[in-house]
Amino acid sequence: MRAYGLTLLAALSGAALIQACSDSGGDITAPDPTPTPLAIVQLSGDVAAHVPEFQALAGDVNNKGEPGRHASGRREINWDGVPAQFTNTVDFPADFFKGRGLVYRGATGLRVSDNHFADVNPTYGAQFVPFSEAKLFAPVGTTQVEILFRIPGSDTVAAVRSFGAIV
Secondary structure (H helix, E strand, O other), X not given: XXXXXXXXXXXXXXOOOOOOEOOOOOOOOOOOOOOOOOEEEEXXXXXXXXXXXXXXXXXXXXXXXXXXXOOOOEOOOOHHHOOHHHEOOOOOOXXXXXXXXXXXXXXXXXXXXXXXXXXXXXXXXXXOOXXXXXXXEEEEOOOOOEEEXXXXXXOOEOOEOOOEEEO
């Protein structure tokens, strides 16, 4: 794997893209907007060798698309798995990853590219280097997108314990 200028960010106990939903059994309320992280892990360069370490910190079992709450484990969002009908178009559904507990809002849409956005602008093909060669994504109409966490497969707000992103 080539060494990229990448960063792996993890704020454990903050919010999560890669962690199981709370299993408190009670009503889930909005999380504290300024929680104190238990640990922050930051890396740069070729981070591939360190991804399993973060996965173990976030939850050693990958609950994948299994619906509902789980007492332990994590869920992962994998852009490489986006099918062809939602690639290189602005028609990516906001609830595509709802089965993994993630929906988004705040953008006209998301664009998932399998050609480094060279179909949008030929110069982009050399400018954007993804973590994995298969897919890149970007919001449409804005530079920001809001990520909302849900109990997987439902519209119920989820409390989460960790977040990881490779950017």
